[in-house]
Amino acid sequence: MKALVTANFTKQGLERLKRFMDIVYEPWGETQKLYMAEELAEKLKGLGADVVVLETDLCHEEVFEQVELKIIGVCRGEPLNVDTELATAKGIPVFYTPGRNADAVADLTIGFMLCLLRKIIAAHSLLVSGGYEPEEPKDHMLMLKRMTGFELGAKTVGIVGFGAIGRGVAKRLAGFGTRILAYDPFLQPELFKEYNVEPVSLEDIFSKSDIITLHAAINEKTEGMITGALLRRMKPDAYFLNLARAELVDCDTLLDMLKNHKIAGAAIDVFFSEPPKKDDPFLHLDNCIVTPHLGGCTAEVVNHQTDMIMHDIEAYLTGGRPRWIYNPEVLRQK
16 A cells, blocks of 8 residues: 655654555645645556545545545545545545644634733734833823723633534633533533533524634534624624634624624634735724634644544554544445
């Protein structure tokens, strides 16, 4: 067997993989290369590879028509870039990495909350811009009054989507003593109790929360789920965080509310166009923190995805039970 690995992988993971097959390692983090399906097919054919471990490349029909793949590894929470139906029809296992970036996104979420509540970005900008030169004590006192923030433990946080990331946020908030509300219609009530979280309706999330953080998956049912009507239920001193997908939200309404200060502020890590364009209106608001989809960008995420993919490949090739297989029916077929 021979593998093309274009996902970012650890050296230890590559060494483990070499026990089973030859490796060609060309990580997109170093090459900055994204293979379209036809390009990936040509690359695999040229190498004589029958295993692929990818993250951003497209593994669609063109690949399956030209290459007899034996294993596909996808370092993503959902293998959206792979034609999983075709892979299943051909008996090819698709291993993936759900929750690999849950801790990273949860950490950034808490960081956003603290930055918004304590006005950290504004205070930093005031100092480094040279705009803070108090001539009298009263000037300093006025600045302190303007920069007075809030404690996270005194707030109510509403979490939309209580999967791995949402639960990670709840676990971190517990240390602050925060009241936590959550909405996720797909989970049993017992799970909310385990995290000391109150399950409520989506309407209650938006009307009762001081901070709302979005961690729902994007699909046909959830696209546009955060409507203008829901956003308009928010308190005027509430904050909105989106570290999930821009497509989940009525961004026009959110933008209008931020421009007109109908809510206190927002933090946004995801955009319709990524990376965001210079003229994206969210980049020019004084009450909005923006980052270019950095939620999962930690060194530890590479460790997590490597361990998860390697666990399943090893299990599959040695007669064990893969844990994160997207199409388990392939195992039954075999």
